[in-house]
Each structure stands twice: as C-alpha cells, then as structure tokens.
Amino acid sequence: MSRETESAPSIQRRLLWFLLPPLAALMLAGVYANYRAATAFVESAYDERLGDAAIALAGSVLADGPRLRVDTSMVPATAHRADHLVALRYAIVSSGGELLAGSREVPAAAASISANPTFADVLVSGEHLRVASYRISIDNAQAVISVAESAAQRAVPGRFILTSTWLMDFIQLDVTLLIVWLGVHFGLKPLLSLRRQIEAGSPRELKHLDATTVPAEVKPLVDALNVLFDVLAEAARSQRRFVADTAHQLRTPITGLLGNLELLMKEPAATALAPRLQALHTGMEHLARSANQLLALARADPSTSFTEQFDAVDLKALAGRIVEGNLTRALNAGLDLGVEAAPVAVRGNVRLLEDLLGNLVDNAIHYTPSCGHVTVRASLREGRPCLEVEDDGPGIPEEQRGRVRERFYRVPGTSGNGCGLGLAIVSEIAEAHGAQFTLESGAQRKGTRARVLFRSAAV
Amino acid sequence: MRILVVEDNDLVADALTLGLGAAGFAVDRAASAEAAHNAFATEHFDLLVVDVGLPGADGLSLVRRLRASGATQPVLILTARDTLAIKVEALNLGADDFLLKPFEQDELIARCRALIRRANLYAGEQVNLGRLRLDVAGRVLRIDELPVELTGREWLVLECLVLNSGRVVSKERLQQAITGFDQALTPNAVEVYVSRVRAKVGDAAVIRTVRGLGYRLDEPRN
Numbered sequence: 110m111s112r113e114t115e116s117a118p119s120i121q122r123r124l125l126w127f128l129l130p131p132l133a134a135l136m137l138a139g140v141y142a143n144y145r146a147a148t149a150f151v152e153s154a155y156d157e158r159l160g161d162a163a164i165a166l167a168g169s170v171l172a173d174g175p176r177l178r179v180d181t182s183m184v185p186a187t188a189h190r191a192d193h194l195v196a197l198r199y200a201i202v203s204s205g206g207e208l209l210a211g212s213r214e215v216p217a218a219a220a221s222i223s224a225n226p227t228f229a230d231v232l233v234s235g236e237h238l239r240v241a242s243y244r245i246s247i248d249n250a251q252a253v254i255s256v257a258e259s260a261a262q263r264a265v266p267g268r269f270i271l272t273s274t275w276l277m278d279f280i281q282l283d284v285t286l287l288i289v290w291l292g293v294h295f296g297l298k299p300l301l302s303l304r305r306q307i308e309a310g311s312p313r314e315l316k317h318l319d320a321t322t323v324p325a326e327v328k329p330l331v332d333a334l335n336v337l338f339d340v341l342a343e344a345a346r347s348q349r350r351f352v353a354d355t356a357h358q359l360r361t362p363i364t365g366l367l368g369n370l371e372l373l374m375k376e377p378a379a380t381a382l383a384p385r386l387q388a389l390h391t392g393m394e395h396l397a398r399s400a401n402q403l404l405a406l407a408r409a410d411p412s413t414s415f416t417e418q419f420d421a422v423d424l425k426a427l428a429g430r431i432v433e434g435n436l437t438r439a440l441n442a443g444l445d446l447g448v449e450a451a452p453v454a455v456r457g458n459v460r461l462l463e464d465l466l467g468n469l470v471d472n473a474i475h476y477t478p479s480c481g482h483v484t485v486r487a488s489l490r491e492g493r494p495c496l497e498v499e500d501d502g503p504g505i506p507e508e509q510r511g512r513v514r515e516r517f518y519r520v521p522g523t524s525g526n527g528c529g530l531g532l533a534i535v536s537e538i539a540e541a542h543g544a545q546f547t548l549e550s551g552a553q554r555k556g557t558r559a560r561v562l563f564r565s566a567a568v
Numbered sequence: 569m570r571i572l573v574v575e576d577n578d579l580v581a582d583a584l585t586l587g588l589g590a591a592g593f594a595v596d597r598a599a600s601a602e603a604a605h606n607a608f609a610t611e612h613f614d615l616l617v618v619d620v621g622l623p624g625a626d627g628l629s630l631v632r633r634l635r636a637s638g639a640t641q642p643v644l645i646l647t648a649r650d651t652l653a654i655k656v657e658a659l660n661l662g663a664d665d666f667l668l669k670p671f672e673q674d675e676l677i678a679r680c681r682a683l684i685r686r687a688n689l690y691a692g693e694q695v696n697l698g699r700l701r702l703d704v705a706g707r708v709l710r711i712d713e714l715p716v717e718l719t720g721r722e723w724l725v726l727e728c729l730v731l732n733s734g735r736v737v738s739k740e741r742l743q744q745a746i747t748g749f750d751q752a753l754t755p756n757a758v759e760v761y762v763s764r765v766r767a768k769v770g771d772a773a774v775i776r777t778v779r780g781l782g783y784r785l786d787e788p789r790n
Contacts, residue, residue: 361648
C-alpha cells in the first residue's frame, strides 16, 4: 500500500475513531457506577450487621442497683467471633465513662437514645474503624455500646466486587470493541470490493463499474463515475476516430504524390535531379509509413473493439503472410527475409497480430544493413506459443531496450526514417493479448531478437 | 491490353493512367461508378482497377453490379482502408486482387500483369512475362522467341509460378500441382524440379527461394 492511501482519509478509520473512544469511556463509566452501587449495597449490609451486633450486646447489660453491669455470659457469640472476613470488637461504656466490658480501644460514635444505632468512621492508632454505637437506658442509668470493625477487613469484599466487575466489564468492553471493529470492517466490505473493481480495470479501458452490487450510499458516486467514464471514453473514441480518419485521408494523396514522383523519376530529363527526387521519394515513403503506424496505434488501443474480437490465429500462416508482404521491400534492401515456423495457434485478434508482427519485421528490415538476414519464427517455447523476429543488424544497446517501447522514442544516433511508434504498437498489442514482449541480442550476441511470448496455445 | 481505371482523385488517377500507359497498357479513366459502368457497357476492357472510395455508389457496389451482369474480367481493388471486412467483402463480390494505398507504381503494374496473365492462362491463351512467352494450349515455352524444351512436370512448375508471379508459392502447393501427374512426390523432388526450371529459364526470370515459405517468380529488374 502506498503512502498516499495511508494518509488519505479512511472511512473505516473515522468510524472506529468516532465509535471506539466514546464506547470505551461509556464502558469505564459503567464499571465505576457498578462498583459504586455494589459497594454502597455491601456497606449498608455490613452496617446493618454491625448495628445488629450492638443491639444484641445491649441484652447483656443489666441494672445492678444504680449502676449497670455486663453479664459476660450473655455476650452473643457473634461479638467474639472472628471469622476470616470480619472480626468485631466492642466496648460497653457507662455514662460515667466506666468501661463495663470489651476493649477500651473501641471509640464511641456520638449516639443518642434512639431506636437505631449510629455509625461513624474513626481513626484509632493508625487503623480505620467503622463504629456502630447504641445508647441504652436502664433504670436511669445509661450506657453506650460500641461495636467496631476494621475498615481494611471491610474493603476485602469491596475489592472482590471491584475486581469481578472490572473483569466482567473488561470482557464486555473487549467483545463490544471487537464487534464494532468487525461490524465496521464487514460493513465497509462493499466499498473495498468497489475499490478492487476500480483497480482491476485498465485505466485506459474506462469500463463501467457494476452499480448493482454497490451499497446505496455510494451508488450515486458510482453512477457519477460511470457517466464520467462514458464522457472520457467518448472523447478517447473521437480522438482515435480522428487519428484513424486522418491517417486514412492521408493515404490517397500520398498514393498520388508517390505515383507521380515515381513517374517523374523515370523521365529522361530527371537524371540530373535524381538524388533530390530520390530524397523526396524516401520522405514520401516515411510519411506513408507514419500514417500506417498511426492507424495501427489507433487500432491497438484497448478501448477499440479489436481487443474483444479474439479468435484462434495460426501463427505459422501469420508469419507467412507478413513475410510475403514485406518480401519485396526486403529484397530491395538486399536482405534475406525468411521464416522458421511450426504450426502454432493462439487466441487473438488477427488484425492486431498482423500489426504486431508487421511492425517487428518492418523495424528489422529498416535497421538491418544490406546483406543481412531477418528471420521470423513461430514456435512453442515450453508449451507457450512464441513469435520471434531476429536480425543480424547493429542491435539495440541494452540500456535503450526499455525506452524504445515508448511512443516516438528513437535510439539516439540512429539513421533511417522511423518515427518511433513501431515498438510502442508492438508493446500495446502484446499487452492486449496478455503476452510478454522482450528485446534481446540475437544469436552470437549480434543483432536484435524481438520475442513475443503468449500465455497459452489456442486449442 | 486495355485497362479501365476507376478513381475519383485526380492526382492518383493521373499517376495510374500515366504509369500503366508507360508500362504498355491502353488506359481509360472513369471518375465514378456510374461513368465506369457506362464505359464498360460500350467498350471492351481486359482489366478494371477500382478504387473503393468513390463519390456516390462506391467501388464495391460497382464490382457487384459488373459481376451480376456477367462480366468476367479481372478486377483489382484499391483502397485506403485496410479493414478485414472490406477485404473479405471485395473478394466475396468477385474482385481478384486487393491493393492498399499507398503503393508503388511497380507493384501496381506487376499486379495488373499478373491478373491479366492469370486470366489468359485460364483461357488457354498465350502468356507473356518479360522475355518469357508461354503458349498455354501447346505447352511451349519461348524465351526471346526461341523454344525451350520442358518436361511435363517442369512445365507444371513453371506454369504455377507464372500464374502466381510476384507471390510466394509454397513447396506444398507446387507439390500438389505436379503430383496430379502420377504418384506422390517428396518436397526434395520439388526442389529438384524448381532448380531445373530455374536453370532452363536462366536470366529471363528470377525464381527466388524464400526461406521457410517457398518460391517466388519475378520479372528481372532492368
């Protein structure tokens, strides 16, 4: 993935950004509220038990004349009990301040005579205590019963509750986030497949996107794109038509000029002008060749219907036709043009493949000096059909082999009248057929071998 | 030999008329299908050279009309558009050859001569190719008016090459042309016959071996 797409706004990332932090905050608030509710409930339960213990202790306080005393045998077992969760301490203090029973360390909460005990948090020698105090009055004598419990011990179940709520809520949070992430991911799947659909098409093909499978939200976008594609495709079509029409229109006047020039060259009076007339003739041939190449280029465009009309094409017959068509030119240039062909067929467009091989042969004839050899081959290489044109001319320097496929590029310092379209046409047609086009040195590292390797043979 | 050139572009028509005239043909010119049809109805022509892109009725409709009226003369189609459809339609309508613009004068002249030769050969008449003269009915070859003796198979090889002069004739085709004579022949035997014919023709015609394809007979260049 390129850096551009990473920095571009992503709907998926935005959705996750908008959903995940608020959800996480909400979940945390939920954890806190749960914890608070649970601990408040536990606190009140503990207080109630503490109060009950104080009230129960009140039963052991007896009147002994004007004073009060505690019948220790009547102290409920709960006050002594020290189980693993709660250890209760108590103090029963008379109104005179006399400790009637229990431990002096237990402070009293401010308790009034009422039906219910009062509660307080106190700090005694560094220890937090929860105290329930209960004031009783027997025969005008009063006593305060205080029961204390260590806050630290009380916190144990609180922590337990907190841990368990945290744990539960965390699992819930994770599952929720996972669901959100999956939901966003799968919810955006149609966008991803749309992207793949766009990426799959060649940028020059301008094929319609399938609007039936896209989500309703992006359908207007896809429709707009399709309209744009239509406009662009029409513009490209009219440009190609223009190129093709122009090239066609050029052919008739070129024929007339060429014919008259050739007649002129045969006139006895033209002998003195022969070199200049020959130069004119060469220029005219160049013009004719360029018009043909422009036409071939317009045909090779992926958006023409040519790339859709594929049939089985016999490469041997194709090689024969192209060689025969170029034979006179090769003989005039003093070249030996020949074929080495096995019966091989590929699926392709015969017109385009004629352009492909025609341009390779044309190039070879053009750049191979007199007395050279040009050979067209059709063969099977490791089961794949292969077209080759090999010459023993000057060859193309290795560093130029990539560039010569560009339109209008010519190897610096080359002679001849090429306009640099030939190999661009070959490249484009090879691509339209899913074939590999390579340039290498010929036999004995001499000349050029142009090879077009097809994917598979036609049955 | 009289040729009717049907071409509306003056520059091209001039070049064709002058070029074919210089090659020894009598040439008439028509600028439209209608004019061509009228000329054809009143005069005799041995060959028609027809441009496809004519004003009004096009060249192909002219060929259709001529063939429908029973004319058997060879027709050479000229066109600026090299679509397969036009090529196929032209040949289906009864055109004999097809030349894409732009072309060289020599190419056009060679094609015209080949078409007329073929027509004569089929008609069993005398056929001329440069210094060669083939008396088809009597199976006699003359070079510069001197008779050259050919065996039956040698004659068949030469006839096939002359019939297709300027075009490549495959070994298989030559093989087929001469095996009708008696039993089957090997491709090597074809080579032997071609080299014998080549030797007998000498420099009066060029019989080239095209690597991997076959043979091509041309008039020698002057």
